[in-house]
Amino acid sequence: MPQKTKETPMMEQYLEYKKQYPDAFLLYRVGDFYEMFYDDAVKGSQILELTLTSRNKKADEGIPMCGVPHHAIEGYIDTLVDNGYKVAVCDQLENPADAQGKMVKRGVTRVVTPGTIMDKSSQAKENNYITAITTAKGKFGLAYADLSTGEVKVTSVDNQLDLTNELQNLDTKETVVSGKFPQKYLDRLRKIGILISKLDELEENYSFDFSQITSDDEVSTVKLLISYLIKTQMRSLDHLKAAQSYETSSYLLMDHNAQSNLELFKNIRTNKKSGTLLWLLDETKTAMGSRLLKQWLARPLISVEKLHQRQKLVQVFLDNYFQRSSFQDYLTKVYDLERLAGRVAYGTVNGRDLIQLKTSLEQVPEIKSILLDIGDDNLTSYVEKIDEVKDVYELIDKSIVEEPPISVTGGGLIKDNYDEQLDKYLDASKNGKQWLATLKAKEQDETGINNLKIGYNKVFGYYIEVSRANIDKVPEDRYTRKQTLVNAERYITPELKEKESLILEAEEKSKSLEYHLFDQIRSKIKAQIRRIQALANILSQLDVLQSFAVVSEEYHYVAPKFIEGHQLEIKNGRHPVVEKVLSNNSYIPNDVNFDDQTDILLITGPNMSGKSTYMRQLALTVIMAQIGCFVPAESASLPIFDHIFTRIGAADDLISGDSTFMVEMREANDALKNATENSLIIFDEIGRGTATYDGMALAQAIIEYIDKNVKAMTMFSTHYHELTELESQLPGLRNVHVDASEENGDLVFLHKVLPGPADKSYGIHVAKLAGLPEEVLTSAGKILEGLEKSSIHTTVSESIHEPVAKTPTQSPKEPVEEDEAQLSLFPETKPVKKVSNKENQVIKELNGKDLMSVTPIEAINLLYKWQKKLK
Numbered sequence: 001m002p003q004k005t006k007e008t009p010m011m012e013q014y015l016e017y018k019k020q021y022p023d024a025f026l027l028y029r030v031g032d033f034y035e036m037f038y039d040d041a042v043k044g045s046q047i048l049e050l051t052l053t054s055r056n057k058k059a060d061e062g063i064p065m066c067g068v069p070h071h072a073i074e075g076y077i078d079t080l081v082d083n084g085y086k087v088a089v090c091d092q093l094e095n096p097a098d099a100q101g102k103m104v105k106r107g108v109t110r111v112v113t114p115g116t117i118m119d120k121s122s123q124a125k126e127n128n129y130i131t132a133i134t135t136a137k138g139k140f141g142l143a144y145a146d147l148s149t150g151e152v153k154v155t156s157v158d159n160q161l162d163l164t165n166e167l168q169n170l171d172t173k174e175t176v177v178s179g180k181f182p183q184k185y186l187d188r189l190r191k192i193g194i195l196i197s198k199l200d201e202l203e204e205n206y207s208f209d210f211s212q213i214t215s216d217d218e219v220s221t222v223k224l225l226i227s228y229l230i231k232t233q234m235r236s237l238d239h240l241k242a243a244q245s246y247e248t249s250s251y252l253l254m255d256h257n258a259q260s261n262l263e264l265f266k267n268i269r270t271n272k273k274s275g276t277l278l279w280l281l282d283e284t285k286t287a288m289g290s291r292l293l294k295q296w297l298a299r300p301l302i303s304v305e306k307l308h309q310r311q312k313l314v315q316v317f318l319d320n321y322f323q324r325s326s327f328q329d330y331l332t333k334v335y336d337l338e339r340l341a342g343r344v345a346y347g348t349v350n351g352r353d354l355i356q357l358k359t360s361l362e363q364v365p366e367i368k369s370i371l372l373d374i375g376d377d378n379l380t381s382y383v384e385k386i387d388e389v390k391d392v393y394e395l396i397d398k399s400i401v402e403e404p405p406i407s408v409t410g411g412g413l414i415k416d417n418y419d420e421q422l423d424k425y426l427d428a429s430k431n432g433k434q435w436l437a438t439l440k441a442k443e444q445d446e447t448g449i450n451n452l453k454i455g456y457n458k459v460f461g462y463y464i465e466v467s468r469a470n471i472d473k474v475p476e477d478r479y480t481r482k483q484t485l486v487n488a489e490r491y492i493t494p495e496l497k498e499k500e501s502l503i504l505e506a507e508e509k510s511k512s513l514e515y516h517l518f519d520q521i522r523s524k525i526k527a528q529i530r531r532i533q534a535l536a537n538i539l540s541q542l543d544v545l546q547s548f549a550v551v552s553e554e555y556h557y558v559a560p561k562f563i564e565g566h567q568l569e570i571k572n573g574r575h576p577v578v579e580k581v582l583s584n585n586s587y588i589p590n591d592v593n594f595d596d597q598t599d600i601l602l603i604t605g606p607n608m609s610g611k612s613t614y615m616r617q618l619a620l621t622v623i624m625a626q627i628g629c630f631v632p633a634e635s636a637s638l639p640i641f642d643h644i645f646t647r648i649g650a651a652d653d654l655i656s657g658d659s660t661f662m663v664e665m666r667e668a669n670d671a672l673k674n675a676t677e678n679s680l681i682i683f684d685e686i687g688r689g690t691a692t693y694d695g696m697a698l699a700q701a702i703i704e705y706i707d708k709n710v711k712a713m714t715m716f717s718t719h720y721h722e723l724t725e726l727e728s729q730l731p732g733l734r735n736v737h738v739d740a741s742e743e744n745g746d747l748v749f750l751h752k753v754l755p756g757p758a759d760k761s762y763g764i765h766v767a768k769l770a771g772l773p774e775e776v777l778t779s780a781g782k783i784l785e786g787l788e789k790s791s792i793h794t795t796v797s798e799s800i801h802e803p804v805a806k807t808p809t810q811s812p813k814e815p816v817e818e819d820e821a822q823l824s825l826f827p828e829t830k831p832v833k834k835v836s837n838k839e840n841q842v843i844k845e846l847n848g849k850d851l852m853s854v855t856p857i858e859a860i861n862l863l864y865k866w867q868k869k870l871k
């Protein structure tokens, strides 16, 4: 921390800025370095692996310091921001030479934060969303923006769970709140790695298009977000598009767990894209297309009309292979128009970016004509809307050289014949150099000094240099001596000085004129940003649709039919990712059928037989259908789903401190409470996370609840074979099993889904496949045999479904026998001899419960409470 001793003026200035940005690393420009001091230096040197030193000036002695070279700053900023920190960059605002001994003027020129970092090439295919959240009238407002593409959206959600979900689905790294935002909601967000940035004062003076937002609360949320962007970015935000309201319910909903369980974007094991649905579907040719595909996958549609529209275009790309390939060839040459537009608005665009913009625009007329040639009405009406933005193309074409330098201040950017004045300057400087060469030859000739040179330095400009050995040949009447070196003398002549001023003036002026012209060109393009964004939008949609066609063709997908009512029929469906990964067509296709009587498919079968794969296959097929892609099947008729709920695999939520079983129950609860008839529920072995009887009882109660109250299409896999007997009691439940057979004591997986329950579990066979020691396997075999013979086993399996089945599905005609229900749930409980007080209480409570109005989760909670009491 700052020392008590008096600071040097520079450190005083530093501390002044640091005070304004206490939560950011302040990178403070000193000469050719950006320096950090005090705590920033200590922490920064660790994160960035820099050497920590201390300032040596007497008054500053002991101040920790570390620095990075100015030209390498971007990489260091990226590292800090990747680690979840903010960075404020404090630049020199004047040339130190002009400061004339006073403190150099400095100022913070940008603040980079995890949500606002732009231009990271590693993230070209990703959106980086910054979010803002507000709360009013018990609801939450949520706005998000991608600063590099200019997208701004806003919505409101009813509760904290939905808010967290939406933030996680957006994968936001940073969220802005006002100082008044209730603290209690923020801890959870911090725990899941979101940086919270507080902003107390809203900006007032800016123009932004709020016209498409209807609710005042949403306007407030967007205002908070825009204010933060203005505060941190300190430059034009003209490229931000009009904010759009959206409702989460106008898409097929999937919470964050479902997205990650189904491996849409990240492989659960590797955390990478490989092996995901996005990986499979992404045959896009542009970064914009890839980002859009990801957005479509995160928000599948529920409008049949829009889906038909997408399907038709996919079909057109499928039917016209040659046009599609040349469309792809041209698309490959289209750069990231969205981000280029962002850079134009930001003023960070350089000559090379403009050439990229030009090259991209150059492809558009070709793209249009190829697509119009196909002659499909749907596609044509789409393509006709494409604005080629020809004026921008022409402007860049006539003004910017084909291979411009990175810097925009050093000249060499602007073409000949673009500006008359510039041509004159360039001519003068070009001719001047020619003239100098001629002069050198002439002087060498006249003086006879062969090694006579013409040079230049900043102090006295152009000079003639003669080596000491030749000094006697110097024509003293024409040459004026300017400088003496050890081995040479330097001279000037009136002729040289006259040309010098012309050459220098031309060079200096041409550079600044070039910059000025470049700035003008940039502003002219900036005025057309909306048109470039609109073009980017159409091209990225077409890119995604052609990508669907490529994948659908390669893997033989079909257009799904959307049907009304509670039915689904998939013939020979496949899991698209497993199919791709498995070699030589070894994937076994399977049908999925729900008729109007069925809501639950109860899936049994040995471990490793393919139960999870079968269930995920349906979920992925539904998602693919609802983004407008074709699906992996021979034919598919599906309803439009409103929500997919999943409970797959073991996921501990260590952050919130929940156990696997707790997460399992929370996810089950979410589905039971929120699913509708139009939802899809995938429950993979619900109940396995707890003791067998509890688990089985719960699984059964959940199935019955879905059948009776929810009626969503449900796939439920289980190893509790006893549950298969439910088919005779629940008209909406059908058993299917994944087939396996035993050959010479070895298990053969057939991966074929057949009607009816599985007859055997084969758990020990799978353990053998996994290579467990022979001793363990033999011993397990003996234990199993014993269990199968024992009466307990049969009693349990019979009793377990009977009484519990009666509770939720009990028809009013059949009175519930509570005693029996209680006893049979805990069959190992010894018969009660004497009823204690505690037991009396439990019985009383049980008698007082209206079981018809108790949810399965509440039921298990009650059971837990009672059991605890009795213990």
Ligand SMILES: Nc1ncnc2c1ncn2[C@@H]1O[C@H](COP(=O)(O)OP(=O)(O)OP(=O)(O)O)[C@@H](O)[C@H]1O
Pocket (backbone or CB within 6 Å): 578, 582, 586, 587, 588, 589, 590, 605, 606, 607, 608, 609, 610, 611, 612, 613, 614, 751, 752
């Ligand atoms: N239809 C299929 N065709 C070919 N291979 C399949 C098929 N279904 C599954 N498999 C293969 O079998 C493996 C195991 O499948 P899956 O994980 O779905 O089994 P499971 O029955 O859910 O197992 P467990 O009960 O142990 O969770 C998969 O990784 C896949 O390689």
